[in-house]
Amino acid sequence: xxxxxxxxxxxxxxxxxxxxxxxKRGGETDVHADGWGIAFFExxxxxxxxxPQPSAQSPIAALVRNYPIRxxxxxxxxxxxxxxxxxxxxTHPFQRELWGxxxxxxxxxxxxxxxxxxxxxxxxxxxxxxxxIFCWLLQSLRQRYGDVPPARDALFAALHxxxxxxxxxxxxNFLLSNGExxxxxxxxxxxxxxxxxxxxxxxxxxxxxMVDFSAVTTPNDRVAIIATQPLTDNENWISMPPxxxxxxxxxxxxxxxxxxxSPVKSLGGV
Amino acid sequence: xxxxxxxxxxxxxxxxxxxxxxxKRGGETDVHADGWGIAFFExxxxxxxxxPQPSAQSPIAALVRNYPIRxxxxxxxxxxxxxxxxxxxxTHPFQRELWGxxxxxxxxxxxxxxxxxxxxxxxxxxxxxxxxIFCWLLQSLRQRYGDVPPARDALFAALHxxxxxxxxxxxxNFLLSNGExxxxxxxxxxxxxxxxxxxxxxxxxxxxxMVDFSAVTTPNDRVAIIATQPLTDNENWISMPPxxxxxxxxxxxxxxxxxxxSPVKSLGGV
Numbered sequence: 001x002x003x004x005x006x007x008x009x010x011x012x013x014x015x016x017x018x019x020x021x022x023x024k025r026g027g028e029t030d031v032h033a034d035g036w037g038i039a040f041f042e043x044x045x046x047x048x049x050x051x052p053q054p055s056a057q058s059p060i061a062a063l064v065r066n067y068p069i070r071x072x073x074x075x076x077x078x079x080x081x082x083x084x085x086x087x088x089x090x091t092h093p094f095q096r097e098l099w100g101x102x103x104x105x106x107x108x109x110x111x112x113x114x115x116x117x118x119x120x121x122x123x124x125x126x127x128x129x130x131x132x133i134f135c136w137l138l139q140s141l142r143q144r145y146g147d148v149p150p151a152r153d154a155l156f157a158a159l160h161x162x163x164x165x166x167x168x169x170x171x172x173n174f175l176l177s178n179g180e181x182x183x184x185x186x187x188x189x190x191x192x193x194x195x196x197x198x199x200x201x202x203x204x205x206x207x208x209x210m211v212d213f214s215a216v217t218t219p220n221d222r223v224a225i226i227a228t229q230p231l232t233d234n235e236n237w238i239s240m241p242p243x244x245x246x247x248x249x250x251x252x253x254x255x256x257x258x259x260x261x262s263p264v265k266s267l268g269g270v
Numbered sequence: 271x272x273x274x275x276x277x278x279x280x281x282x283x284x285x286x287x288x289x290x291x292x293x294k295r296g297g298e299t300d301v302h303a304d305g306w307g308i309a310f311f312e313x314x315x316x317x318x319x320x321x322p323q324p325s326a327q328s329p330i331a332a333l334v335r336n337y338p339i340r341x342x343x344x345x346x347x348x349x350x351x352x353x354x355x356x357x358x359x360x361t362h363p364f365q366r367e368l369w370g371x372x373x374x375x376x377x378x379x380x381x382x383x384x385x386x387x388x389x390x391x392x393x394x395x396x397x398x399x400x401x402x403i404f405c406w407l408l409q410s411l412r413q414r415y416g417d418v419p420p421a422r423d424a425l426f427a428a429l430h431x432x433x434x435x436x437x438x439x440x441x442x443n444f445l446l447s448n449g450e451x452x453x454x455x456x457x458x459x460x461x462x463x464x465x466x467x468x469x470x471x472x473x474x475x476x477x478x479x480m481v482d483f484s485a486v487t488t489p490n491d492r493v494a495i496i497a498t499q500p501l502t503d504n505e506n507w508i509s510m511p512p513x514x515x516x517x518x519x520x521x522x523x524x525x526x527x528x529x530x531x532s533p534v535k536s537l538g539g540v
Contacts (some may be wrong), residue, residue, distance in 0.1 A: 044395050045358025063333050078331065088315025097366060100393035120417040123370035125314050143303055147390040 002092070004190065005038075005076040006175040008182040008248035012042070013223050015076075017211045019232045022076060023065060025056045035091040036061065038076035039104040040069045040263035041179040046102045050091045073177040077106035089126035093175075096122055098138050099149040101178050105134040109171030109187055109229060111258040112119040117134040119143075129173075137162060137176070146259035152181055153255075156247045159183055160257045167243055167259045174180065185228050185259065186240035192226040193237045194252055202232045222251025272362070272378040274460065275308075275346040276445040276496035278452040278518035280513040282312070282340035283493050287481045290335055291474040291501045293325045295348055305361040306331065308346035310339045310373040311449040316372045320361045339402055343447045347376035352379055359396035363445075369419040370410050371448045377455060378498060379441030382434060385455055390414075394461045400444075407446070422451055423525075428452055428515045432526045435506045437529045445496065451519040454496050455529065456510035462496040494519025 005022045007015050019038070036055035040047045047069060077092035084090040090192050093106040096158055107130035116131065118124075119195040121142060121226035141155075150158060157174075159225050163185060166172055171186040184190060195202075197220070201211035226248070230237035240246060243260030277285050289308070310317045310376065317339060323509055325331040325348050345464035354360040363376040379402035383445035390393075390403035391412060410432050411425075420428060429446075433455060442457040453470045454460060465472075467490070471485035496518070500507035510516060513530030516523055 042358045045320065045361065047319060047320055047358065049316065052315075059333065059337050064330065067329050088312045088317065091315065095365075097395060099390075100395055102395055116310075120369075120412075123367065123369055125367060142390075170303055252395060 001227040002065070002077055003105055004108050004173060004226070004232075005074075006182055006184060006248075008224045008251060009069070009072050010073055010220070010251040011218075013108050013221070014070050015074050015223050016065055016068055017202070017204070017209070018225055018227075019063055019076065020209055022062050022078070022227065025225055026208040034079040034086045036076070036078040037091050037093050037106070037241070038074065039093045039095060040071040041073040041104070041177065041262040042069070042071055044101065044106060044179060046095060046179070048093065048095050048104070050088060052086055052091055058063050062225075072177075073179055073182050073241055075104050075175045075177055075182070077108075084128035086127055086181040087126065090128050090131075092130060094131050094134050094135070096138055098142060099147070100117065101139060101149070102226050103176065103178050105137070105174060105176045106186050106265035107133060108173040110164060111170040111172055121150075121218060123159050127184045131210065143151065147263070149188045151249070152249065156183065156255065156257075160245050163245065164259055173254045181247060182226070184240070184248065186242060186244050186246070186248040189228055190226060191230050191237045192224055192229075192231070192248075192253065193230070193235045194224070195223045195235075196251070201234070203204075205231060205233045224248045224251050224253060245246070272347055273498040274376055274378050274443060275495070275501075276447075276452055276454060276518075277341070277344040278494045278496075279342050279448075280490070280492045281488075281520040282342055282524060283491070284338035284340050285344050285346075286335055286338055287474075287479070288497075288501050289346065290479055291476040291490075292346060292348070292497065293331050293335060294476040300419075304349040306346070306348040306358045307363050307376070308334055308344065308415050309339040309363045309365060309371070311343040311374070311447065311493060312339070312341055314449060315372065316374060316449070316509055318363065318365055318374070320358055320359050322356055322361055325375060343378050343449055343452050345374050345445045345452070347378075353394055354398035354424075355452070357396065360398050362400060364401050364404050366404070366408055366413060369417070370397060371419075373408060373448050375400075375407070375444060375445065375446045377403060378443040381436060381440040381442055384436060385501055386440050387500045422517070422519065426453065426515075426525065426527075427509070430515050430529065434517065434529055445500065452508070454516040454518065456512060456514050456516070458497055458512055460481050460496060460510045462494055462499075462508045462510065462516070462523065463491045463500070463502070463505045463506075465495070466491070467519070470476050471504070473504050475503045483506050494518045494523060
């Protein structure tokens, strides 16, 4: 399996501290050595760094760790290949454009039996199930709304409807962003922490590094960090329940919806 | 105006030497200080580095200059903004997916009067005329061929047909690649050099740096470098005639077509 890292903020914030711990899991403190990637939204633009090398040894990861890129929405991924060879085109996050906005997606899990019909509007370049799911999600949104993007809450509801039938089909933890908000789906494992005033010291689990957020923030800053496993050992990480879809906006969890089928609708382990 | 740099090879090659000179033009030996970007195809994947900072001062450019990424097709761009603010979303090269391949495009010039109808399949994220042209090109190819991509030579002919009517409308030097081959259109200024055995010493114009290609190549290597202005002062750069579209594949110029309207068909300076 892979590891996910996301950030959603109300003011552009750099992710250097959290990325420092996350990067170590790519082949050093953990086994996710089959490439890594990180996408930063800046305004409507995206900087996407992809590397099929382990993040712990990657010079590009060293750059990202040391060069503060300030962003409202960030999605990162370190990969342990399960489907698809280790190659650049199979490295998450994936990026496409829909409605004149870039969309970024990273996935932790496996949905090998989900083989949706793709109409050609978004076609996978690599051969992962993750990129196929992403293409299908964007195609489905476009089919539903045509050329007029829905408002945030309608988009959240539409995503919920789309992924609800998939929850019995495999492991499907993902992060998705259009640069405005960040959607997180916990199928098996995903946690988040909200950082806001009064800010405190935080200490990384994967490296003996500490940061005093009160020294680098203003009282109105809000930052939500989402990760497969908590990155710090002295903050209030909230474990998302399996089968929940979350909407983060402005640095906080705005709402969440259940994606586990009720017993009546159960797909029976299909 | 901006500056373009492209590379097309028959074996994966790094562009560190040529990029060293090119990077200097972004705010140091030349005025193109409104951002820069470079896209490397690796297999079917793309690494796209974008930075709205001047390339001469960019830590990301320093990384690209020193970290050899081997690629068959590279497109780079340094920007002097004419249309659109200086921002990440307006930074070239632009990238989209069509037919399950990534396409990369960079443009030097201005086509302010070209306002094609876009059907929503590819929508600009920023507000440059360049990204609009790219979206229209991909949309037109998809309209023409549906879900079945044409072979290389048919694609080249189709591109020629598409851009032929635009040649009277403004300055339209561009580089376009789908990872297999590289298309270059010279509207006003573009040159190329083919490097092949016997390899020689090359000396940069913009910095006193020399490389002995015979020490870093094999006898079968072929590399074509395309640039707005020659990058070296001791190689046989060929100036493309204004109004010509070129196809580079396997490290050489395979064919070219005239894009200047004949006198009878002249658009009369529209």
